[in-house]
Amino acid sequence: MKQYKHSVSLDIEKCKGCTNCLKRCPTEAIRIRDGHAVINSDVCIDCGECIRRCPYQAKKATFDHFEDIDAKKYRIALPAPSFYGQFVDLDDVDYVLQGLLDIGFNDVFEVARAAEIVTEYTRRYMREENVSYPVINSACPVVVRLITLRFPYLCDHVIPMMPPIELAGKMAREEALQKHPELKPEDIAIVFISPCPAKASYVKNGFLGEKSHVDYVVSMSDIYFKLIGVMKKNVIPKAVSQSGMIGMSWASTGGEASALFNDKYLAADGIENVIRVLDEIETGHFPMLQFVELNACPGGCVGGVATVENPYIARVRLQALRRYLPVSQNRLEKDDNEGYPEEILFPKDLEYRPVGKFDEDLSTAMQKMSEIETLAASLPALDCGSCGAPTCRAFAEDVVLGGRSVDECIVYMRERISELGKNPEQETDQSSGEDQP
Numbered sequence: 001m002k003q004y005k006h007s008v009s010l011d012i013e014k015c016k017g018c019t020n021c022l023k024r025c026p027t028e029a030i031r032i033r034d035g036h037a038v039i040n041s042d043v044c045i046d047c048g049e050c051i052r053r054c055p056y057q058a059k060k061a062t063f064d065h066f067e068d069i070d071a072k073k074y075r076i077a078l079p080a081p082s083f084y085g086q087f088v089d090l091d092d093v094d095y096v097l098q099g100l101l102d103i104g105f106n107d108v109f110e111v112a113r114a115a116e117i118v119t120e121y122t123r124r125y126m127r128e129e130n131v132s133y134p135v136i137n138s139a140c141p142v143v144v145r146l147i148t149l150r151f152p153y154l155c156d157h158v159i160p161m162m163p164p165i166e167l168a169g170k171m172a173r174e175e176a177l178q179k180h181p182e183l184k185p186e187d188i189a190i191v192f193i194s195p196c197p198a199k200a201s202y203v204k205n206g207f208l209g210e211k212s213h214v215d216y217v218v219s220m221s222d223i224y225f226k227l228i229g230v231m232k233k234n235v236i237p238k239a240v241s242q243s244g245m246i247g248m249s250w251a252s253t254g255g256e257a258s259a260l261f262n263d264k265y266l267a268a269d270g271i272e273n274v275i276r277v278l279d280e281i282e283t284g285h286f287p288m289l290q291f292v293e294l295n296a297c298p299g300g301c302v303g304g305v306a307t308v309e310n311p312y313i314a315r316v317r318l319q320a321l322r323r324y325l326p327v328s329q330n331r332l333e334k335d336d337n338e339g340y341p342e343e344i345l346f347p348k349d350l351e352y353r354p355v356g357k358f359d360e361d362l363s364t365a366m367q368k369m370s371e372i373e374t375l376a377a378s379l380p381a382l383d384c385g386s387c388g389a390p391t392c393r394a395f396a397e398d399v400v401l402g403g404r405s406v407d408e409c410i411v412y413m414r415e416r417i418s419e420l421g422k423n424p425e426q427e428t429d430q431s432s433g434e435d436q437p
């Protein structure tokens with residue numbers, strides 16, 4: 001399998017091995033080895049939860065640098081809708097868009113604009129026959145990767161439609177080539193201003209074998225600090241924004257779903273809630289739902305780790321900004337029943353790609369599973385993390401599958417030593433046999 005390129009990584013010098021991240025990683029991707037955290041790249045979904053939890057800032061997100069893009073002839077900024085919620089007293093998004101031009105971008109294309117088009121296509125998709133309900137949104141790359149790693153029965157529930165970031169990248173390049181026929185496609189840099197590291201990983205890896213239409217992903221906080229120095233409150237900016245209430249609503253939880261005008265929806269945010277909802281859907285607990293909007297970050301994209309503002313405050317600001325906007329500035333001209341273009345759809349089906357399979361051979365896999373169950377039952381069930389695994393069950397898997405020694409569990413060892421103290425003959429018996437319980 002091709003190695004997945006991650007944006008979340010560890011600064012080993014700063015890591016104290018404190019186990020805070022270990023306990024909160026939703027996919028149990030972290031272990032503590034030799035006094036510091038190690039991330040299993042096969043299982044990490046770039047949710048950024050470990051960045052939020054680390055008290056020593058040892059976990060970090062890697063983005064492209066604004067300065068790296070200078071070499072490109074024509075730079076187009078793609079601000080995410082959540083970007084507008086970062087600014088105090090902003091009453092017109094054109095101040096932000098003008099600021100982006102002032103710091104060196106040649107053009108801007110709002111992702112909110114593409115989001116309004118995706119909303120229209122989603123409505124059409126939901127009216128088709130043979131749709132697998134509930135339809136799950138595809139906008140959050142953390143959720144999509146999580147489903148492909150862990151929820152085999154939900155892969156065909158994910159709407160097979162490219163997220164707004166992709167459509168925005170594609171449209172931005174096409175429009176630039178039309179406006180400036182002297183440009184070649186390679187002269188153009190499409191730069192997404194991202195609230196989270198998962199979007200950076202998504203762009204680096206491409207999606208389902210296709211290269212992303214976005215070329216660079218810069219952090220929202222990086223651009224925010226460049227922008228506040230140049231934004232001029234006393235100069236009325238040119239009216240360039242082309243998005244409405246619907247596009248802006250995608251920034252926070254429930255915005256995408258409520259724009260579908262279909263009451264049978266559920267919207268959840270925060271990675272733990274997302275996993276809970278996916279578990280429930282997989283077990284068939286929500287038969288009445290038609291659409292499920294899931295966002296890994298608390299509050300939706302406004303809660304991404306690369307934002308600067310508290311997500312609740314950002315959300316309130318966006319509500320105020322939306323108030324005077326038209327519902328949408330991107331209604332499709334064609335009749336509502338006319339479907340959608342081929343290129344908006346996933347290039348191929350989303351596939352379940354499990355990692356950490358016990359074994360290719362079914363009987364060996366069953367045997368390993370049984371060994372894990374037996375060992376897990378003999379462990380203290382404290383989930384203390386002192387062995388370097390997040391739970392006793394994960395430690396049992398590490399012993400059976402990953403060659404760790406059960407002696408690394410200090411509670412198990414203490415109990416064993418205490419038993420040996422009471423019954424010294426046991427040592428002679430055990431030393432001649434297997435080391436496992």
Ligand code: SF4
Pocket residue numbers: 010014015016017018019020021022036037053054055056057058059
């Ligand atoms: S939270 Fe994780 S990365 Fe941060 S110091 Fe503790 S073990 Fe290291």
Ligand code: SF4
Pocket residue numbers: 008024025026027028029030039043044045046047048049050051
């Ligand atoms: S980014 Fe998320 S999945 Fe990856 S190691 Fe951190 S907490 Fe775990």
